[in-house]
Amino acid sequence: MNTMIEFKNVGYIYEKHEGEDTLAVDDVSFSVQEGEFIGIIGHNGSGKSTLSKMINAILFPTSGDVIVSGINTKDHDRIWEVRQNAGMVFQNPDNQLVATLVEEEVAFGPENLGVDPKEIRRRVDEALDNVEMGDYKNKKPHQLSGGQKQRIAIAGILAMKPKCIVLDEPTAMLDPSGRKEVMDTIKRLNKEENITILHITHYMDEVVDADRILVMDNGKIAMEGTPREILNQVEKLKSLRLDVPQITELAYNLKKENLLASSDVLTVHEMVDALCQ
Numbered sequence: 222m223n224t225m226i227e228f229k230n231v232g233y234i235y236e237k238h239e240g241e242d243t244l245a246v247d248d249v250s251f252s253v254q255e256g257e258f259i260g261i262i263g264h265n266g267s268g269k270s271t272l273s274k275m276i277n278a279i280l281f282p283t284s285g286d287v288i289v290s291g292i293n294t295k296d297h298d299r300i301w302e303v304r305q306n307a308g309m310v311f312q313n314p315d316n317q318l319v320a321t322l323v324e325e326e327v328a329f330g331p332e333n334l335g336v337d338p339k340e341i342r343r344r345v346d347e348a349l350d351n352v353e354m355g356d357y358k359n360k361k362p363h364q365l366s367g368g369q370k371q372r373i374a375i376a377g378i379l380a381m382k383p384k385c386i387v388l389d390e391p392t393a394m395l396d397p398s399g400r401k402e403v404m405d406t407i408k409r410l411n412k413e414e415n416i417t418i419l420h421i422t423h424y425m426d427e428v429v430d431a432d433r434i435l436v437m438d439n440g441k442i443a444m445e446g447t448p449r450e451i452l453n454q455v456e457k458l459k460s461l462r463l464d465v466p467q468i469t470e471l472a473y474n475l476k477k478e479n480l481l482a483s484s485d486v487l488t489v490h491e492m493v494d495a496l497c498q
């Protein structure tokens with residue numbers, strides 16, 4: 222497997238003109254393999270967004286190196302290659318969509334990359350089909366639901382043929398059905414198109430199926446492991462001001478009351494099994 226992203230002793234400091242500087246990311250090292258689905262969680266201000274913006278070369282490390290698909294983001298001649306390899310989706314869909322029509326929106330990225338118009342048309346159709354929005358090609362983005370707008374934002378990235386997509390709380394402003402649409406889309410892109418996903422979220426249930434979870438605290442990676450290794454550590458997560466999935470919390474409380482043999486429960490199915498034992 223190829224390494225998609227590598228952080229080598231990365232630090233990021235926001236310099237203030239007055240007052241103190243903020244060390245938002247503090248000596249972070251980790252790597253992500255091609256095709257992985259990584260969940261990134263952490264309380265407000267723990268450094269998740271700053272970390273993610275360094276992958277897309279929006280921010281550059283103040284110390285250490287970020288390597289994306291073999292390219293150091295400090296290599297200014299190759300910034301557009303980095304941005305094309307690692308697309309980014311943000312929290313507010315309204316801030317990301319600029320065009321009057323959905324198809325123009327999706328074409329925007331490849332146009333900027335100088336892709337041939339015929340190929341752009343092919344990519345737009347393919348990307349819209351991929352997020353199940355093919356029928357909305359000629360609609361106006363502002364007439365769509367939040368979940369649909371986020372899927373259009375994802376299609377705009379897909380049209381640039383990325384290897385990786387970084388999503389910074391893409392479901393935070395969506396209702397439950399919008400959240401499901403977006404989660405189903407990114408899981409499918411990961412499984413079927415082998416696109417590496419880094420998904421930042423405050424919703425623990427969105428990282429239960431991840432290959433790996435990184436937990437951030439005070440600019441550092443406080444925990445790293447599979448969902449089972451991480452999400453069962455209820456006390457530790459609470460000390461990091463994080464929730465656990467509701468079903469895991471219920472299992473934890475039942476175990477405390479000696480009503481359940483094990484609190485190793487991440488899904489409803491596992492809860493049913495644990496109750497039947």
Ligand SMILES: Nc1ncnc2c1ncn2[C@@H]1O[C@H](COP(=O)(O)OP(=O)(O)OP(=O)(O)O)[C@@H](O)[C@H]1O
Nearest residue numbers: 235243244245263264265266267268269270271272
């Ligand atoms: N533009 C900025 N200028 C100065 N400080 C900043 C800036 N952006 C973020 N910070 C600070 O850097 C630290 C990390 O912020 P960051 O946004 O990366 O955290 P986060 O984990 O993404 O938070 P949230 O969950 O609230 O989005 C915080 O202390 C924050 O106040």
